[in-house]
Amino acid sequence: xxxxxxxxxxxxxxxxxxxxxxxxxxxxxxxxxxxxxxxxxxxxxxxxxxxxxxxxxxxxxxxxxxxxxxxxxxxxxxxxxxxxxxxxxxxxxxxxxxxxxxxxxxxxxxxxxxxxxxxxxxxxxxxxxxxxxxxxxxxxxxxxxxxxxxxxxxxxxxxxxxxxxxxxxxxxxxxxxxxxxxxxxxxxxxxxxxxxxxxxxxxxxxxxxxxxxxxxxxxxxxxxxxxxxxxxxxxxxxxxxxxxxxxxxxxxxxxxx
Amino acid sequence: xxxxxxxxxxxxxxxxxxxxxxxxxxxxxxxxxxxxxxxxxxxxxxxxxxxxxxxxxxxxxxxxxxxxxxxxxxxxxxxxxxxxxxxxxxxxxxxxxxxxxxxxxxxxxxxxxxxxxxxxxxxxxxxxxxxxxxxxxxxxxxxxxxxxxxxxxxxxxxxxxxxxxxxxxxxxxxxxxxxxxxxxxxxxxxxxxxxxxxxxxxxxxxxxxxxxxxxxxxxxxxxxxxxxxxxxxxxxx
Amino acid sequence: xxxxxxxxxxxxxxxxxxxxxxxxxxxxxxxxxxxxxxxxxxxxxxxxxxxxxxxxxxxxxxxxxxxxxxxxxxxxxxxxxxxxxxxxxxxxxxxxxxxxxxxxxxxxxxxxxxxxxxxxxxxxxxxxxxxxxxxxxxxxxxxxxxxxxxxxxxxxxxxxxxxxxxxxxxxxxxxxxxxxxxxxxxxxxxxxxxxxxxxxxxxxxxxxxxxxxxxxxxxxxxxxxxxxxxxxxxxxxxxxxxxxxxxxxxxxxxxxxxxxxxxxxxxxxxxxxxxxx
Numbered sequence: 046x047x048x049x050x051x052x053x054x055x056x057x058x059x060x061x062x063x064x065x066x067x068x069x070x071x072x073x074x075x076x077x078x079x080x081x082x083x084x085x086x087x088x089x090x091x092x093x094x095x096x097x098x099x100x101x102x103x104x105x106x107x108x109x110x111x112x113x114x115x116x117x118x119x120x121x122x123x124x125x126x127x128x129x130x131x132x133x134x135x136x137x138x139x140x141x142x143x144x145x146x147x148x149x150x151x152x153x154x155x156x157x158x159x160x161x162x163x164x165x166x167x168x169x170x171x172x173x174x175x176x177x178x179x180x181x182x183x184x185x186x187x188x189x190x191x192x193x194x195x196x197x198x199x200x201x202x203x204x205x206x207x208x209x210x211x212x213x214x215x216x217x218x219x220x221x222x223x224x225x226x227x228x229x230x231x232x233x234x235x236x237x238x239x240x241x242x243x244x245x246x247x248x249x250x251x252x253x254x255x256x257x258x259x260x261x262x263x264x265x266x267x268x269x270x271x272x273x274x275x276x277x278x279x280x281x282x283x284x285x286x287x288x289x290x291x292x293x294x295x296x297x298x299x300x301x302x
Numbered sequence: 303x304x305x306x307x308x309x310x311x312x313x314x315x316x317x318x319x320x321x322x323x324x325x326x327x328x329x330x331x332x333x334x335x336x337x338x339x340x341x342x343x344x345x346x347x348x349x350x351x352x353x354x355x356x357x358x359x360x361x362x363x364x365x366x367x368x369x370x371x372x373x374x375x376x377x378x379x380x381x382x383x384x385x386x387x388x389x390x391x392x393x394x395x396x397x398x399x400x401x402x403x404x405x406x407x408x409x410x411x412x413x414x415x416x417x418x419x420x421x422x423x424x425x426x427x428x429x430x431x432x433x434x435x436x437x438x439x440x441x442x443x444x445x446x447x448x449x450x451x452x453x454x455x456x457x458x459x460x461x462x463x464x465x466x467x468x469x470x471x472x473x474x475x476x477x478x479x480x481x482x483x484x485x486x487x488x489x490x491x492x493x494x495x496x497x498x499x500x501x502x503x504x505x506x507x508x509x510x511x512x513x514x515x516x517x518x519x520x521x522x523x524x525x526x527x528x529x530x531x532x533x534x535x536x537x538x539x
Numbered sequence: 540x541x542x543x544x545x546x547x548x549x550x551x552x553x554x555x556x557x558x559x560x561x562x563x564x565x566x567x568x569x570x571x572x573x574x575x576x577x578x579x580x581x582x583x584x585x586x587x588x589x590x591x592x593x594x595x596x597x598x599x600x601x602x603x604x605x606x607x608x609x610x611x612x613x614x615x616x617x618x619x620x621x622x623x624x625x626x627x628x629x630x631x632x633x634x635x636x637x638x639x640x641x642x643x644x645x646x647x648x649x650x651x652x653x654x655x656x657x658x659x660x661x662x663x664x665x666x667x668x669x670x671x672x673x674x675x676x677x678x679x680x681x682x683x684x685x686x687x688x689x690x691x692x693x694x695x696x697x698x699x700x701x702x703x704x705x706x707x708x709x710x711x712x713x714x715x716x717x718x719x720x721x722x723x724x725x726x727x728x729x730x731x732x733x734x735x736x737x738x739x740x741x742x743x744x745x746x747x748x749x750x751x752x753x754x755x756x757x758x759x760x761x762x763x764x765x766x767x768x769x770x771x772x773x774x775x776x777x778x779x780x781x782x783x784x785x786x787x788x789x790x791x792x793x794x795x796x797x798x799x800x801x802x803x804x805x806x807x808x809x810x811x812x813x814x815x816x
Contacts, residue, residue, distance in 0.1 A: 080684050081596045082631050085358065093584060097683065099629035103360060103388035107635075114430075117388075122628065122636050127679040128586040128602025136625055136679070137638070156315075158331065158340055163429055165388035170629045170636070172681065174600065175583045193315060196359025196456070198329065198340040201316035238316040238338070275314060282342060282357055282513075283312050374543040384543040417549040445550060 055211040055223055062223070063092070067216040070206070070266055073273050075187065077281035078194050085195025087277075089187040092220055093177035098187040099170045100195035106166035116159035118166045121150035123184055125173040145181050152185050152205065152234040152244035158198040167197060178221035182207050185234050185244065186270055193278060202274055203243060205234035206266030208259040210251055215258045217266045231256070233263040237271040240264075309346050313339040313354055320352045327353025343456075344513060357513060361387045361455035361485040363433040367424045368442075370450070370483035371435065373414050379403070381414055383422070386455070386485040389432045393422065397436040419445040421481060421489070448479075448491030449498055451505050455486035457512040461505070468508070468518060475525045476501045500528050544632045547754035555755050559743050566749065571792060573747040576695070576804055581703045588704025588726070592696040594747060596686035598630075601678060601696035603704040605726070607717075608675035610666065618665020619675040622651035622697065624682065631685040649774045650680065650694045650734070653763030657732035657771035660701060664727040668715045674706065676726065687750040690761045690774075694734035695804065702728055702811050731805050731812060732771050733797035736761040737789040739781060744788055746796055760789045764797035766812070 059066055071092030080086035083099035090096075106112040123145040127134050138146075149171065157167070169191065171184040182205035189203040209219040211227035224230055229249025235242050242264075251259060304322035313319065319330055319337040326332040329341040330353050339345065343356040363369070363385065371391060375382035381398075383391040395403035398413055414420065420435075421442050427433035437443045453461065461482060462469050473480055478492035478501045488505060492498040504521060511517055558565055568574065574595030583589035588603035608619060624647035626634045634640075639647070654660065665674040678700065680693050705723040712718065738748045738756040748756055757779030763772040770790070775781070781789065806812040 080598075080629060081686065082684050083629060084360070086629070095583065097629055101628075101632055104632070105388070105390060124627070124636075126600075126602060126625070126681050127623065127677065128583065128589065128604050131585060133604040133606055133677050133679075136623055138636075162388050168628070170627065172627050172629055172683075174602075174681070175585050177585075193342050194358060196341055196356060198331075198359075199315035200331065200338070200340065202314065236316070278314050278342060279312060372543070372546060372548050374546050384546075390543070415549070417546050417552070419548045419550055447550065449554065450548065450551060 055226060056214060056216075061211075061216065063220055067214055068262065070218050070269055071220065073270065075190060075273060075277035077190055077277055083191070083195070085191045085193070085197070087187040087190035087194060089183050089190075091179065091183040091186075092218075093175060094173070094180055094183045095175040096180065096183050096187050097172045097174060098184065098191040099172075100167065100188070100191045100197065101170075102167035102195070103162040103165035103197070104167075106164070112164045112166070115163050117157075117162040117164075119150060119154050119157060119159055119169075120166065121146050121153065121169040121171070121188070123149050123171045123173070123181070125176060125180070129173045129176045145184075148244055148246065149181060149185055149188065153188055153192070153203055155241065155243050156189065156199045156201050156203050156236050157192065158200060161198050167192075176221065178219050178224040179207050179232070181205070181244075182232050182234065186274065190274055190277060194281075201236040201238045202271060203234050204237055204267045204271035204274055205232065205244060206263050206270050207232040208263035208266065210249065210255060210259065215255060215262055217262050229255075229259070231259045231263055233260065233267060235264060235267045237268060306347060306352065307345045311345045312343075313345050314342050315340050319345055319354070320347070324350050324352045327351045329354035329356045329359075355513075356456040358454060359456045361385070363387055363389070363391065363424045363427040363485070365424055365426050367484040368482075369422055369424060369435075369485040370445070370481070370487035370489060371420055371422055371485070373416050373418045373420065376410055376416060379405075381410070383420065383435060385422075385433070385435075386452075386487060387433070389427075389429075391422075391424070391433040391435045393420070393435040393437065397425070397434070397438055400438065414444060419450065421445055421483070445489060448489045449502065451488045451490060451502055453486050453488060453505060453509050454512075455484070457509060458482060458484055458486060460512040460517070461488070461508050463518070468521070471518070471521065472501060472504060475529070476504075496532055500525070500532070503528070547751055551751060552755050555752055556740065559740050559745060559752075559755075562743075564745070564752070570743060570745045571796070573796070573800070574749070576800070578695075578699060578804060580699055580808060586700070586704075587706060588700045588702070590696050590699035590703055592692050592699065594688055594692045594695075595749065596684055597688055597692045598682075598684040599689065599692045599696040600681040600683055601693070601700035602681070603700045603726075604677040604679070605704065605706045606675050606677070607667070607672060610670065610673040614662075615670035616666045617662040618660075618673045620651075620655060620660055620662060620678070621675070622647050622654065622678045622680065624650070624680045624693065626682050626685070629684075630682045634682075634685070645774075645776070646689055646693060647680070649690055649761055649772065650678075650697050652772035652774075653694050653732045653734050654678070654697055654701070657730040657763060657765040657769075659698060659728060659730045659732055661727040661729045667709075667711060667717060671715065672717070676701070676704075685750065687753050688736060688747050690736045691734050691747065694732070694763065695800070698731060698733070698805065699808060701726055702731075702805070702808050725809065728811060730771075731766045731801055732763045733800045733805070734761055734763045734772075735793040735796045735800070737792050739779060739785060739789075744785070744792055746792060760786070760793070762790060762793035762797075764794050766801065768794050768798065
């Protein structure tokens with residue numbers, strides 16, 4: 046865990062507290078389907094962040110009155126484990142967690158073809174096992190993979206990444222120390238195919254130019270994250286065996302719609 | 303401009319499948335003149351129809367499907383049946399009996415109780431109301447013995463194989479009776495537990511390797527090996 | 540619908556029961572065999588101690604946090620230990636978000652009692668300034684995948700996380716001011732309780748019941764056994780009953796199994812149980 050006193054600089058000779066350059070992403074590792082009971086799941090390690098995401102559904106909605114006649118009812122819960130933070134966090138959801146649950150839902154929902162499952166419900170549960178800054182972006186990234194793993198029909202993946210300002214410079218992917226002591230944080234999520242931004246928040250102070258620069262950098266980060274998502278999915282589903290050969294091609298498949 | 307993805311390419315949601323005069327088949331959608339994948343799976347096309355053979359996904363009922371369901375709730379004149387789909391199915395007493403149900407003289411539980419498994423056929427389903435079932439056909443009804451195995455519903459076609467080739471192979475080689483529910487539940491009943499266990503092993507292989515090549519050969523070899531082990535054990539006794 | 544997951548098909552129930560009566564189980568285990576136990580220790584950096592335990596497909600993550608706090612008025616010179624369980628909705632289709640359910644509270648309390656009553660942590664050594672400042676040890680359990688036997692899995696994760704936990708060493712000045720040193724030290728662990736849940740079906744006793752088996756058992760006893768084979772806590776759950784003989788039988792099973800698990804899983808972790816305590 047990078048620790049520093051307040052007076053120290055966050056960037057020295059272009060190197061950050063954890064050894065990264067200003068435009069570097071932390072190391073990201075994504076695992077598809079670690080949970081057996083869930084319909085779909087994903088585990089992500091993003092720097093020191095450790096996060097699980099699980100998807101249940103489409104399934105019947107409870108309580109029933111929440112069901113929508115024209116589309117699936119989509120719910121998200123972002124939750125931090127009590128041991129995920131430096132000071133123990135009380136287990137009950139805080140106002141912050143409830144807000145993040147909502148922005149996560151809004152970031153993911155546009156990618157989902159909810160109209161295909163009217164009256165049904167889809168639940169996303171994100172559990173932060175260890176936090177080190179940027180958990181919402183990591184959570185959204187993992188949840189999108191869990192949705193794919195659950196076989197939920199989607200228009201696109203959702204990839205997320207933040208940029209921010211520390212020591213007067215615009216940098217990619219703030220860790221916890223940088224988030225706490227930096228000047229601004231801009232978390233962003235996109236649907237990579239269309240480039241549609243489904244999450245955009247900011248806190249801190251940035252000039253117009255700085256904001257544009259931060260957004261540009263965060264989008265660049267999202268694209269890198271998307272590549273890692275694709276890689277993880279391919280690794281999980283495409284086994285070492287060669288794909289089915291021609292003679293077997295039509296075996297057991299639908300012939301027509 | 304026209305483009306069509308090569309068959310059997312691994313795709314994820316949002317991947318380009320085709321451009322131009324193509325239709326979006328299952329697990330695909332169209333925006334303008336472009337067709338994209340909506341699920342993780344392998345691309346395929348027949349004529350102008352482009353679709354994805356999904357590797358994951360839930361069961362969506364279709365009229366005529368034979369499914370295995372679990373009775374989970376009882377109402378006046380109907381049962382609610384969990385058929386491993388986003389929607390619970392409904393079975394009316396009129397679709398369970400050949401005669402009218404007399405609610406004063408008999409209990410619904412004497413026909414079907416909570417926890418009972420049934421083999422049933424989907425009569426109709428349009429996503430606006432729950433699917434309706436019937437068990438008033440020969441071969442359908444309450445399941446009283448056998449083992450139940452779960453598979454990913456999208457892999458069921460692979461279990462059946464081309465013109466039933468895979469399922470016939472299994473039945474022939476193991477002697478087990480295998481009833482396939484389109485909803486991913488499979489009922490196995492055999493003459494002895496060893497053969498049932500062997501069948502379950504094979505189904506697990508199909509589940510795991512559904513999208514790889516040479517599956518039929520792999521299964522044939524596996525059965526040969528396992529059976530020789532079984533026979534050796536038997537001759538020892 | 541959440542309730543439908545709790546209903547186990549009747550023929551499956553019958554199959555499980557028939558098997559148990561023949562001294563076998565649907566997954567091929569013997570009646571007194573555990574599923575495979577795997578552990579990963581110290582996997583979280585922010586927690587003082589952590590452990591991920593899987594028994595079969597059941598997965599529980601325990602995190603220990605040690606913080607400064609006030610002692611209870613009736614025990615002014617003892618540290619404080621609390622165990623909390625979260626049945627995360629990730630773990631099962633029947634777990635829902637919200638305040639802890641009855642099941643979660645029972646689970647937490649049973650695990651808590653095993654640790655507390657066995658005096659696994661020497662709380663007297665956690666007192667800093669009597670009546671004013673003590674260390675508070677939080678054990679938070681996160682159930683990640685529920686495939687049966689949450690009691691044993693959670694208890695094992697708790698003790699492992701405690702064994703893994705480290706705190707900063709400190710000195711106290713005359714004025715009661717605390718000064719941390721750079722070095723760290725393990726928590727004062729002095730006992731190594733293992734909880735074993737023995738379930739009864741008909742006349743048979745089984746351990747480590749899977750989720751499906753849970754639906755057919757009549758009653759169960761969770762027994763926490765300390766390092767000298769002492770019994771530290773017992774909890775009977777479910778509505779069935781045990782005869783006195785059966786309780787004795789269950790105790791024997793639990794004692795044997797606890798010993799086996801302590802040897803296999805706990806011994807040697809962080810150097811514990813090797814003459815260090």
